Amino acid sequence: MHKLTIIIENKPHEVEVTPSRTTPGEYAVIVDGEPRTVFVPDYDNPELADWMIVDDRPYELLFSPDMRVAQIYTGRYDVQVRDKEVGTARPASGDGRIKAPIPGLVTHLHVEPGQLVEVGQPLLVLEAMKMENEIRSPIRGAVHQIAVKLGQSVTLGELMAEIR
Amino acid sequence: MFKKILIANRGEIATRIIRTCREMGILTVALYTAADRDSLHVRLADEVRMLHSPNRYGDADEVLAIAKATGAEAIHPGYGFLAEEAGFVERCAAEGIVFIGPSPAVIRTLRNKMEAMETVKRAGYRVPLYADLTDAGADEAGLLRAAAEVGYPLVVKSARGGRGRGARVVMRADKLVEAARAARHEAELIYGDDHLFLEKVVAPSHYLAVQVLADAHGNVVHLGEREGSLLRHNQKLIEESPSPSLNDTQRTAIWQAAVDIARLFNFQNTGAVEFLVDGAGNFHFTEMKARIQIEHGVSEMISGMDIVREQIRIAAGEPVSRTQDQIRLEGWAMQCRINAEDPWNDYLPSPGRLTRFRIPQGPSVRVDTYGYVGCAIPERFDPLLANLLVRASDRAMCISRLRRALMEFRVVGVQTNVALHKQIIQHPAFVSGKYDTNFMARFRFDVSATTSQEVCRDLVAMTAVTYLLRRRVGEPVVPERVKSGWHRSARRLPS
Numbered sequence: 303m304h305k306l307t308i309i310i311e312n313k314p315h316e317v318e319v320t321p322s323r324t325t326p327g328e329y330a331v332i333v334d335g336e337p338r339t340v341f342v343p344d345y346d347n348p349e350l351a352d353w354m355i356v357d358d359r360p361y362e363l364l365f366s367p368d369m370r371v372a373q374i375y376t377g378r379y380d381v382q383v384r385d386k387e388v389g390t391a392r393p394a395s396g397d398g399r400i401k402a403p404i405p406g407l408v409t410h411l412h413v414e415p416g417q418l419v420e421v422g423q424p425l426l427v428l429e430a431m432k433m434e435n436e437i438r439s440p441i442r443g444a445v446h447q448i449a450v451k452l453g454q455s456v457t458l459g460e461l462m463a464e465i466r
Numbered sequence: 467m468f469k470k471i472l473i474a475n476r477g478e479i480a481t482r483i484i485r486t487c488r489e490m491g492i493l494t495v496a497l498y499t500a501a502d503r504d505s506l507h508v509r510l511a512d513e514v515r516m517l518h519s520p521n522r523y524g525d526a527d528e529v530l531a532i533a534k535a536t537g538a539e540a541i542h543p544g545y546g547f548l549a550e551e552a553g554f555v556e557r558c559a560a561e562g563i564v565f566i567g568p569s570p571a572v573i574r575t576l577r578n579k580m581e582a583m584e585t586v587k588r589a590g591y592r593v594p595l596y597a598d599l600t601d602a603g604a605d606e607a608g609l610l611r612a613a614a615e616v617g618y619p620l621v622v623k624s625a626r627g628g629r630g631r632g633a634r635v636v637m638r639a640d641k642l643v644e645a646a647r648a649a650r651h652e653a654e655l656i657y658g659d660d661h662l663f664l665e666k667v668v669a670p671s672h673y674l675a676v677q678v679l680a681d682a683h684g685n686v687v688h689l690g691e692r693e694g695s696l697l698r699h700n701q702k703l704i705e706e707s708p709s710p711s712l713n714d715t716q717r718t719a720i721w722q723a724a725v726d727i728a729r730l731f732n733f734q735n736t737g738a739v740e741f742l743v744d745g746a747g748n749f750h751f752t753e754m755k756a757r758i759q760i761e762h763g764v765s766e767m768i769s770g771m772d773i774v775r776e777q778i779r780i781a782a783g784e785p786v787s788r789t790q791d792q793i794r795l796e797g798w799a800m801q802c803r804i805n806a807e808d809p810w811n812d813y814l815p816s817p818g819r820l821t822r823f824r825i826p827q828g829p830s831v832r833v834d835t836y837g838y839v840g841c842a843i844p845e846r847f848d849p850l851l852a853n854l855l856v857r858a859s860d861r862a863m864c865i866s867r868l869r870r871a872l873m874e875f876r877v878v879g880v881q882t883n884v885a886l887h888k889q890i891i892q893h894p895a896f897v898s899g900k901y902d903t904n905f906m907a908r909f910r911f912d913v914s915a916t917t918s919q920e921v922c923r924d925l926v927a928m929t930a931v932t933y934l935l936r937r938r939v940g941e942p943v944v945p946e947r948v949k950s951g952w953h954r955s956a957r958r959l960p961s
Contacts, residue, residue, distance in 0.1 A: 304934055308926045311915075315923070317930040329934075331927040338927045342935065351935055352822065352878060356924040362876060363925075365932055372929060375873070377885070377915025378810055379925065383933045404937065 307384035310372075314384075398441050398465035402456040406430030411452055413463075417445045425463055428456070439465050467782050468492055468539045468564070473507070474529045475544030477836040478850060479758070480507035483542050486774040495536045497523065501844040506836040523547040526554045533563050540564040540781060542774075546848075549757040550577055566781040567735050568756045575731060576756045577626055580663055582731070586751040589730055591723060594742060594750050595666040598625075599646070606643055613642050616664045622646050624653035625661040633700055635667060668742045668750060670902040672711045673697070675738040675755075676724035677765040679773070681780045686728050687788070688721050689765040689773075690795045692738075695903045696890065698813075703883075703906070704890060705761040706800040707768045710861060710899030711743065720749055727751060735780050736762075736773055760803070760853065763834060767799035767857040798864040799857045802872065802891075804835075805849040808881035809911045817845040822878035826871035830857040843880050851882060861899060865891055886911050 303320040315334050322328040327345030331338045341355045353362045364373040365381075372381045410427035413419060419439045426448075428435045446464040450456060471487055472495040473480045480496060484507060487494045496511030499522050508514050515532045519525035524547045533541055541563055543549035552570040559565070567573070576582050583593040597612035613620060613636070622645050623633045634645040646662065654660040677689040693709035694702035708717065724739035737756045741749040762773045771793065776786055807813045819842050825833040835852030837843070843851060856871055858864035872888050889912055895901040917925070 304930075306930050306933065308929050310922060310925060310929070315926045317926055319930050319934055321934075329927075329931050331930060333923040333926045333930075336923055338923065340927050340931045342931060345935070351932065354928050354931065356927055359924060361924065361928060363928055363932075364878060365929075369929070369933060369936070372925060374921075374925060374928075376917050376921055378913070379915055379917075381929055383929065385933075385937075 305386040307386065309382040309384070310379050312380070398439075398443055398446070399461060400425060400437060400439070400463040400465065402428060402458060402460045402462055403437075404428070404430045404435070405458045406435065406456060408450045408452055408454045408456060408462070409434065411448060411450075413445050413448070415445050415447055419443065419445060419465060425465075426450070428462075437462065441465055467784075468778065470495065470512075470536065470538045471540045471542055471566070471778070472529070472533045472536065472538035473497070473511070473542050473544065474523060474548050475542070475546070476502055476505060476507060476523055477848070478834050478853065479544040479760070480505075481510060481836050482834055483544060483774050484510050486772055486778070489772075490775065490778065492778070495532065495538050497529070497532065499523075502842070504841055506838055506841065526551065526557060529554075530557060530561060530563070533558075534561060538563065540566055540778070542566040542777070543757065545757050545759060552577070564781050566777050568733055568737065572731055572733055573756050576737075576754050579623070579625055579753050582753060583751065585730060586727055589726070591727070592748055592750045594668055594752060597664045599662045599664065609642060609646055610639060613639065613664055616666045619667040619669065620664045621667050622649040622662055623665055624649065624657055624659070625663050626653070626657045626659045665752075668744045670745065670904040671695070672709065672743040672902055673702070674709055674712075674720060674741045674743055674749070675759070675761075676721060676741070677736070677738050677759075677762065677773070678724055678728045678733070679736050679771075679776050679780070679786045680728050680733045681785045682734060682783055683785045685786050685789070686725050686733070687786055687790045687793060688724050689769040689771060689793065691717065691720055691724075692761060692764050694761065695901060696896075696906050697903065698906055701803065702761060703803050704800060704887065704896075705764050706798065706861075706864070707764045708795070708798065711902070716743075716747060716749070723749070723751070727754065736777050760850070761801050763832060763853060763855045764799045764801045767830075767832065767855055768795050768797065769793055770796075797857055797859045798861045799855060800864050800868050802854045802868065802887045803850060803883075804852040804854055804875070804887070805883045806843045806851045806880040807849050807883055809883050809886040810913050811881075813883070815845065815849045816881035817843050818880040819843070820877065820879040822876055824874065824876040825852065826854065826874035828871075830867060831871050832856070837877075851877070851880070854887075865897060 303318055306317045308315050308317050318332040320330045327342045329340045331340050338356050342351050344351045361374050372379045406428040409429045412424045421442050423439050424436050425439050426437050428437055443465040446466040448463050450462045470493040473483045484494045494511045495513045496507050497515055497517050498508045499517050513536055517528055519528045548554045550573050552573040555565045555570040580598055587593045595616050597616045619637045621633050621635045634649045636642050636645045649662055650660045673694045674691050676691045680686040690707050691709050692705050692707040694705045696704045727739050736758055737754055738759050739754050740752045742752055743749045766773055806816045808816050820837055820839055823837050823839045832855040833852050837851055856867040858867050868891055872884055875884050890896055895905055
């Protein structure tokens with residue numbers, strides 16, 4: 303179950319999303335306490351997921367790539383997504399290589415090469431979709447390299463730092 | 467009848483022409499540039515040749531060379547580019563290639579808009595008040611004097627131009643000099659000719675055009691009138707036929723005038739006689755367009771005629787396929803010009819690649835487009851993406867159908883002005899049929915989106931699901947043992 307705050311035209315809404323265990327593509331969603339069922343017909347290809355059924359209402363929808371603008375039949379809306387679970391570093395391998403979990407912008411660098419870090423220590427901050435994701439070290443060790451610069455855009459999976 | 471025709475154009479009109487050629491069993495040669503190599507008109511043609519000249523579709527030399535090399539017996543110019551270049555027509559004739567359009571003399575005459583107005587005026591028809599600005603370096607005093615004679619508001623127009631470009635409306639004398647300077651510069655840039663004239667603005671008014679067909683045997687017929695008063699940047703956004711602003715007497719009069727005027731110019735092939743209708747119901751001839759128009763489909767839907775087919779027949783020496791008595795104008799038709807532009811962002815052009823392109827279909831719906839899923843919408847050319855046409859037995863049904871068709875039109879990959887059209891056709895002035903050229907001047911695209919609470923929550927739910935779907939795709943594959951070690955107690959940074 304994921305908790306998010308979604309802001310539409312500057313009004314925030316609290317959301318809880320639980321993927322169905324039985325039906326792929328179906329989600330139980332609670333918006334401001336009101337339940338809804340969302341079904342995504344193209345669930346295995348999110349690129350094509352441009353239409354959904356909410357309860358019994360079909361919608362064709364469009365999101366800008368950065369998910370800041372949404373468009374449905376009633377018009378166009380400014381959107382912000384706040385993920386309540388702060389994104390943390392999920393390294394693709396156990397060996398201390400820190401790869402970008404989402405595409406974004408490096409807005410803070412907390413450590414330097416050679417510095418000793420503990421498990422969970424913040425290394426850098428990645429900004430994406432109007433959220434700041436603090437990337438923390440998964441292991442105890444020394445910062446072997448910082449592969450990014452302040453203000454650099456990183457793509458998904460790009461190597462940002464390495465702890466050994 | 468021709469065996470092979472070269473289409474000296476691109477995009478939507480080239481596709482349109484190829485379709486009719488195929489129906490007539492005529493082979494087609496299409497042209498393309500590197501920018502629109504994957505365009506639909508290229509895929510549908512029988513033979514294709516690339517243009518290398520920087521002048522692209524306007525390069526007479528290259529076009530003619532290709533026509534000769536491919537053995538094309540005729541050239542269809544579409545609209546724009548070489549469609550109204552008398553010199554090009556003469557060169558075609560010199561090469562023994564038939565130009566599908568009027569003669570060079572007629573093209574020359576009609577391109578000189580003031581001369582055309584004089585001819586029509588002498589024949590007893592009304593024309594707007596105008597003043598020639600012969601001297602390109604006309605001094606300010608002369609300019610202001612000419613303007614004073616015409617009166618304000620007026621429009622500074624290119625004496626040679628067309629398709630609404632290079633024209634500037636001037637409301638007051640203090641704006642005149644700057645407008646004239648800008649218009650002169652633009653006219654020089656676009657047409658290579660900075661000859662301008664001033665024309666009195668008839669406002670509010672109705673822009674009407676009567677489609678005519680004339681063959682070499684002396685037959686001239688009309689396919690009814692179209693109303694194109696909803697203009698944005700001098701482009702007709704929505705056209706309809708018949709015009710809701712005329713009564714039957716006016717209608718018959720304007721049809722007759724159009725046919726007479728076409729005869730006056732010894733016109734051949736297809737064209738549109740354009741008029742302004744003022745508040746008192748008087749119509750004023752403004753110009754005659756000596757080529758097929760973007761909005762020709764509207765007249766086709768009302769009359770059941772294929773204008774491109776008639777053009778080819780006329781050029782091949784055959785008569786128009788129906789007499790006026792045999793032409794029945796029935797029902798109502800409307801056309802929306804769908805542009806690749808963003809109404810929420812000041813209509814900025816929106817080039818890109820189409821990832822979804824679902825055009826409306828069903829009864830009496832026609833879409834003329836060069837778009838298809840996967841095709842590139844290039845930056846360089848006109849933002850016109852598609853013409854959406856609908857036909858119905860009456861106007862109210864036509865609007866319903868158009869509304870339905872717009873709702874069905876789905877384009878992903880570029881922004882379009884579909885939302886703009888939806889708002890226009892729901893406006894009371896449009897619905898009542900009582901609109902004129904003031905409508906678009908006053909119309910403001912509503913960027914706000916009012917939503918019921920239910921729809922708002924639906925949107926929130928869908929946004930949440932979309933976000934998670936996209937994040938899930940973005941998640942690296944993580945072995946289970948590593949997952950268990952990471953920290954979820956991290957603090958949110960203050961914003």
